[in-house]
Amino acid sequence: EPEVTQTPSHQVTQMGQEVILRCVPISNHLYFYWYRQILGQKVEFLVSFYNNEISEKSEIFDDQFSVERPDGSNFTLKIRSTKLEDSAMYFCASSARVPYNEQFFGPGTRLTVL
Amino acid sequence: GENVEQHPSTLSVQEGDSAVIKCTYSDSASNYFPWYKQELGKRPQLIIDIRSNVGEKKDQRIAVTLNKTAKHFSLHITETQPEDSAVYFCAASDNTGTASKLTFGTGTRLQVTL
Numbered sequence: 004e005p006e007v008t009q010t011p012s013h014q015v016t017q018m019g020q021e022v023i024l025r026c027v028p029i030s031n032h033l034y035f036y037w038y039r040q041i042l043g044q045k046v047e048f049l050v051s052f053y054n055n056e057i058s059e060k061s062e063i064f065d066d067q068f069s070v071e072r073p074d075g076s077n078f079t080l081k082i083r084s085t086k087l088e089d090s091a092m093y094f095c096a097s098s099a100r101v102p103y104n105e106q107f108f109g110p111g112t113r114l115t116v117l
Numbered sequence: 118g119e120n121v122e123q124h125p126s127t128l129s130v131q132e133g134d135s136a137v138i139k140c141t142y143s144d145s146a147s148n149y150f151p152w153y154k155q156e157l158g159k160r161p162q163l164i165i166d167i168r169s170n171v172g173e174k175k176d177q178r179i180a181v182t183l184n185k186t187a188k189h190f191s192l193h194i195t196e197t198q199p200e201d202s203a204v205y206f207c208a209a210s211d212n213t214g215t216a217s218k219l220t221f222g223t224g225t226r227l228q229v230t231l
Contacts, residue, residue, distance in 0.1 A: 044223070
């Protein structure tokens with residue numbers, strides 16, 4: 004069964020550094036999402052992406068964040084200047100369709116900002 | 118925006134007993150309600166979902182009910198087994214816009230004891 008994949012599984016970085024988190028959505032899916040989960044808390048929406056542009060973004064997704072689909076398979080989340088509070092698990096998700104979008108999640112990237 | 122409340126935060130049941138987790142939502146436009154199971158350190162896995170034109174849906178030991186008037190929905194797990202132990206998240210989506218986000222509840226840690 005196809006799955007969403009993410010790399011790396013764990014990223015450690017220094018405050019102020021740039022990080023790029025990578026995702027490969029399920030191949031026939033058209034809608035892509037990033038969520039984050041701070042340890043022990045709920046999953047929070049960051050951004051949705053369709054047809055090579057952002058569909059919606061949350062208040063968390065400020066100017067330090069950007070997303071890109073550089074080719075036909077990858078979907079990336081960039082954080083330009085990481086802060087301590089960016090430490091979280093970042094999940095990529097994809098969906099084949101809307102409405103009633105069944106979203107399938109990747110295994111996550113644990114980002115630790117020191 | 119949408120707000121999803123989830124109760125209880127922890128739930129301990131004996132193997133074979135039933136477990137019920139309840140969620141309420143605030144946005145009457147929400148029309149899709151998935152439930153995710155998250156084992157420690159793993160990705161959220163979709164286990165069941167319900168659409169607003171349906172009042173109840175069942176899949177083997179798992180069932181979900183939806184009361185649109187009261188804006189609440191519940192997950193029922195019967196004949197619980199140790200492998201049901203995990204954190205369960207409810208979510209809601211209004212499926213408006215190009216790619217609809219999920220708003221998650223705060224999670225319920227279910228412990229099934231022998």
